[in-house]
Amino acid sequence: MYSIGNLSRHTQVKIPTIRFYEDKGLLPRPDRTAGNQRRYDDTALKRLLFIRHCRDLGLPLTDVEGLLSLEGASGGDLNQAHEIAERQLADLRDRISRLRSLEAELTRISKACDGKHDHVCAVLHAFGDHNECAGPHAHSK
C-alpha cells in the first residue's frame, strides 16, 4: 500500500496531478485510511505509470482514457489502440517538420545582426517581417 506521496515518488507524477487524474476518472478512487487518506495498491501504480507514459508520448488525456477503456478488450476493439498510435505518430511527424522550418528561420533571424547592434537591429525587423520567411509556417502547437 502506498500513500499518495509514495505513489508520487514511484511514478514521478506530482501529488496534485494524481488527485487531478482521480477527479477526471482516469484513476479509480482509492481506499482511504480511517483518517481519510488515500492508500494505493500495485494496480493503481501500474495504471498511473501507463497514464504517465502515454502523456510523455504526447497523447491527450482523452486518448489515454480511450486506451484505458480497452483494457481486457480483444479483436476489433484493439484496432482503436492501433489507430491512436498511428494518429499520434502522424501528428508528431507533422510537428517535427514544422518545427524544423521554424528552426531554419530562427537561425536566420538570430544571425541577422550578429555583432552589429549599433543601429537598428535586424532581429526586430526579421521578427516582424513574415515575407522574409522561406515558406509559410503554422503554429507550432
Add this chain to the structure above:
Amino acid sequence: MYSIGNLSRHTQVKIPTIRFYEDKGLLPRPDRTAGNQRRYDDTALKRLLFIRHCRDLGLPLTDVEGLLSLEGASGGDLNQAHEIAERQLADLRDRISRLRSLEAELTRISKACDGKHDHVCAVLHAFGDHNECAGPHAHSK
C-alpha cells in the same frame, strides 16, 4: 481604417484573439466610432502582424511583449532581442530532438501488433511499459 473584422482578415488573427491582445496590452486601444466600434490603422496592422509572426515562431506572449517594448530602442537594449531569438532557438532544438525520440518509440509501438489483433494487442502493452523505450523521454511540451 479597418474594422476588427477587416483587420482579422488581413492578419489571419481571429477577432476574439485581437480583443484578447488588446486586453493584455499587446495592442494599443484603438479609436472607436461614434457607435463604439474599433477602427484600426496601418500601424496597428503592422503591430498585429509582428505579434502573429512571433507567435508562429513559438514565442510566448511575454517575450513578444519584450520585443515590442524594444521598438525604437538602440545599442545594448537590442541585445535583448538577440537573446530572445537565441533562447527560442535553443528551446526549439531541444524540442525537436525530444520529439524525434518519441517518433522512434511510437513507430515501434505502432508496428508492434501489425496485422495480428487476435490476442492481446502489443500496442497496449507497449504504451504501458516504459522500460521498452530506447531511452528516457520527457514531456513533449
Add this chain to the structure above:
DNA sequence: TGTAATTCCTCTAGTGACTAGAGGTTCAAG
C-alpha cells in the same frame, strides 16, 4: 506516551493562449 515534523486533506484560484456563446447594438447595402 508526548510532541514535533511531516504528510495529508479539501477547496479555490491561477496559468497560457485563446475560444465560444449569450444577449444586445451599430453599421452598410439596397
Add this chain to the structure above:
DNA sequence: CTTGAACCTCTAGTCACTAGAGGAATTACA
C-alpha cells in the same frame, strides 16, 4: 428605411495541470 451582417461586452470553457490557504492525520523519535 429596413434588413442582415458585423460589432459590442461579459462570462465561462478549454487543456493539463500547478499553487496556496487553512486545517487534520500520520510518523519518528525521545
